[in-house]
Amino acid sequence: MSFQAPIGTRDIFAPESKTIGALIAKFASLVELAGFDLLISPLFEDYEVFARSAGQASEVVSKEMYVFSDRGGREMALRPEGTASVVRAFIQHQNPTPFKAWYATPAFRYEKPQAGRYRQHHQLGLEVIGSASPSCDIEIIELATSFLKSIGISNFTLLVNSMGDENCRPLYREALLDYLGSKKTELCQDHQDRFKLNPLRVLDCKKPECTSVTKDAPMIDAMLCQECSSHHQEVLKGLSLLAIDFISAPRLVRGFDYYTRTTFEIQSNSLDSSQNAIGGGGRYDKLVEKLGGKSETPGIGFGMGLERLVLVLEANGIEIAPKQSPDVYLVDLSSNLNSPVLAGLLRRCGISVDYSYEKGSMKSQMRHANKSGATLAIIFGQRELERGLYKIKDLATGEESEVPLTAIEEAILEKLSKIG
RNA sequence: GUGAUCGUAGCUCAGUUGGUUAGAGCGCCAGGUUGUGGCCCUGGAGGUCGGGGGUUCAAGUCCCCUCGGUCACCCCA
Numbered sequence: 001m002s003f004q005a006p007i008g009t010r011d012i013f014a015p016e017s018k019t020i021g022a023l024i025a026k027f028a029s030l031v032e033l034a035g036f037d038l039l040i041s042p043l044f045e046d047y048e049v050f051a052r053s054a055g056q057a058s059e060v061v062s063k064e065m066y067v068f069s070d071r072g073g074r075e076m077a078l079r080p081e082g083t084a085s086v087v088r089a090f091i092q093h094q095n096p097t098p099f100k101a102w103y104a105t106p107a108f109r110y111e112k113p114q115a116g117r118y119r120q121h122h123q124l125g126l127e128v129i130g131s132a133s134p135s136c137d138i139e140i141i142e143l144a145t146s147f148l149k150s151i152g153i154s155n156f157t158l159l160v161n162s163m164g165d166e167n168c169r170p171l172y173r174e175a176l177l178d179y180l181g182s183k184k185t186e187l188c189q190d191h192q193d194r195f196k197l198n199p200l201r202v203l204d205c206k207k208p209e210c211t212s213v214t215k216d217a218p219m220i221d222a223m224l225c226q227e228c229s230s231h232h233q234e235v236l237k238g239l240s241l242l243a244i245d246f247i248s249a250p251r252l253v254r255g256f257d258y259y260t261r262t263t264f265e266i267q268s269n270s271l272d273s274s275q276n277a278i279g280g281g282g283r284y285d286k287l288v289e290k291l292g293g294k295s296e297t298p299g300i301g302f303g304m305g306l307e308r309l310v311l312v313l314e315a316n317g318i319e320i321a322p323k324q325s326p327d328v329y330l331v332d333l334s335s336n337l338n339s340p341v342l343a344g345l346l347r348r349c350g351i352s353v354d355y356s357y358e359k360g361s362m363k364s365q366m367r368h369a370n371k372s373g374a375t376l377a378i379i380f381g382q383r384e385l386e387r388g389l390y391k392i393k394d395l396a397t398g399e400e401s402e403v404p405l406t407a408i409e410e411a412i413l414e415k416l417s418k419i420g
Numbered sequence: 421g422u423g424a425u426c427g428u429a430g431c432u433c434a435g436u437u438g439g440u441u442a443g444a445g446c447g448c449c450a451g452g453u454u455g456u457g458g459c460c461c462u463g464g465a466g467g468u469c470g471g472g473g474g475u476u477c478a479a480g481u482c483c484c485c486u487c488g489g490u491c492a493c494c495c496c497a
Contacts, residue, residue: 004488059495063421081497107497112421114491121497190494204495255496277497305497333455364450366457381455395457 008111008119015323019313020122020306022321023151024104027124030147031102034139036126039101041085043108047075052290053084055257057197064109078108081256082125082303083284084291090129091293097130104306116275116308125281127301132285134231136300137262138238144266144279144302145244151309152318155269156278159249160239161220162232165260165285168225173199175218183213203251219250228261235262258284262300268308270315278312279304325373327416329395330355331365333381342378342408349409351416369395375419376412394419 005011012020028038047067054061066078079085082103090099104124111117126143128136141158148156164172176199184192188207195202203214224232239246246264254263263282271278281302288297313320328351332339336359343353356368362381369377379391379400389402392411396419403411 007488064495109496111495112493113489117496123497201495274492275496279497303497308497329457331456360450362455363457366455368457370457377457379456383455391456393456398457400456 006119008113008117010118015321016310018321018323019310023306023309024124026151026320027104027147028102030150031126031143034100034143036100036102039086039089039103041089041103042079043106044076044078045085045088047077049088049291050077050080050084053087053256053258053284053287054081058255058257060109060255064111066108066110079105080109081107082123083127083256083258083287083301086125086127086301087129087284087287087291087293087299091288091291095129097297098136099129100127102126114275115273116271116305116311118307122306123303124306125301125303127299129288129299130297132231132298134234134238137231137235137283138242140281140300140302141235141239141246141264142242142244144264144281144304147304148266148278151313151320153268153309153312153316155316156312157267157269158244158246158264159252159267160236160246160262160264161249161252162224162228162235162261163253163259163263163282164220164224164228168223168228169220169260172218172220172223175223176200176203179217180213186213200253204253214251221248221250231261254280254282258287258290260285264302266304268312268315270312271308275308277305278308323373324352325375326352326354327374328353328376328378328412329369329372329374331362331369331377331379332356332359333362333365333379334385338380338385346409346412349413351409351412376415378408378412 047065050065051061056062060080065080067075068077069075082105086101086103089095090101102125105122106120107123108120111119113119126140128140141160145156145158148154163169177196180187180195180199180202184195186209187195187202188205188209190207191202191205191210202210203217205211205214221232236246236248249265252263252265254265259282261283263280265280266278267276268278269276279302281300283298283300285298287299289295328346330339330342330353332342332355339355343355346353354372354374356365359365362379366377374395377393377395379393384390384402388404390405390408391400391402392408392415393400394415401411
């Protein structure tokens with residue numbers, strides 16, 4: 001009997017795991033500068049939390065969610081995206097506004113795996129709940145883009161759109177529906193019938209039939225109501241003031257139904273696969289109410305895919321968590337307890353130390369020392385123990401010196417600082 | 421969910437028209453005399469050829485099923 005990780009999941013070892021750890025750490029320090037706190041919420045929720053937020057009809061909910069009933073018969077679902085849980089937690093605990101949270105979480109979607117797409121993937125995200133100010137939109141986008149730049153990713157495209165609100169979106173939807181209806185037969189096979197379900201989806205379709213039809217379709221930006229339009233203008237103005245490049249993308253339609261007004265997506269220019277979206281987000285001014293919170297509680301947020309960030313880093317040859325070699329490798333020719341004890345003492349001084357658990361010959365231990373990439377080796381056997389003098393060998397030059405045990409930490413620190 | 425493609429040692433791969441005990445490189449382990457690594461040399465461990473069934477005197481090599489990987493569509497991170 002042998003087991004393997006479920007389809008679309010994987011075990012992430014070093015060095016990738018280190019990269020992911022470093023990404024999370026960098027993200028944390030960046031967004032904490034802006035006053036966001038980490039929120040850790042459950043990986044599964046009442047099915048309705050996700051169904052009502054992303055939208056019953058959305059692809060993610062209707063065909064990709066991991067749904068199960070627990071032993072008490074409750075309908076639950078594994079988190080397919082980050083926002084819904086944050087909003088639910090916000091409502092449940094009646095947090096004061098503005099509520100600002102960040103998270104790093106796995107997300108689960110029952111998909112067919114392929115490049116940059118898994119059934120369990122990992123996301124970083126941010127949410128601000130309680131303000132409708134365009135400042136939030138600007139702040140969120142600024143954080144998303146400067147995070148990317150801080151890790152050395154600059155060849156990305158920021159697409160920005162406004163989805164309108166409950167006043168103007170229905171009107172637009174009608175206009176689009178009318179237009180598509182009149183061109184129904186020219187649409188691609190898939191959309192000839194489906195366009196009625198969600199006409200906005202057609203805008204996003206890459207089939208040539210659809211793109212040629214939607215080329216002349218009514219666009220949302222021309223139909224925004226006064227409030228949405230000025231909100232949108234403010235946001236774009238803010239981006240310009242921050243010198244954040246963006247492309248207005250009136251056909252950008254994102255997968256969750258909860259979006260209102262600002263939506264955006266960041267696509268990498270260095271991924272040639274079709275999975276080039278590395279992050280996205282938007283405003284969700286009606287979501288809090290939809291999940292049972294106070295009405296008129298707006299919100300905005302974004303999420304980024306860690307796996308995709310890793311792909312982009314690799315594509316650009318960027319190393320954000322280079323392999324660390326130990327400062328010191330112990331070559332112990334005496335008893336077994338000397339190594340762990342000496343290692344412990346040195347590590348308490350902040351020196352990184354490794355050694356072989358199984359004591360082989362000196363040659364074997366020296367080989368390990370070499371392979372570990374350690375800067376120094378400390379060699380000690382019978383002779384050294386008797387004289388109280390330990391050998392310190394510079395593994396790059398081969399130079400050896402002897403130091404009394406009592407002064408070994410200082411000697412090591414001094415050598416390390418000299419070598420750099 | 422649909423389609424394409426692949427699946428031989430830890431890794432990257434060879435394995436001729438089906439034919440004797442399945443190979444290489446790298447990695448790993450151990451040696452190259454008396455306590456010293458990196459280069460080099462020698463040796464070793466490690467594979468039910470993804471799994472199951474079938475065809476055949478004989479299958480890693482052909483057929484079917486199945487499980488996985490990869491890629492594309494759909495959709496998304």
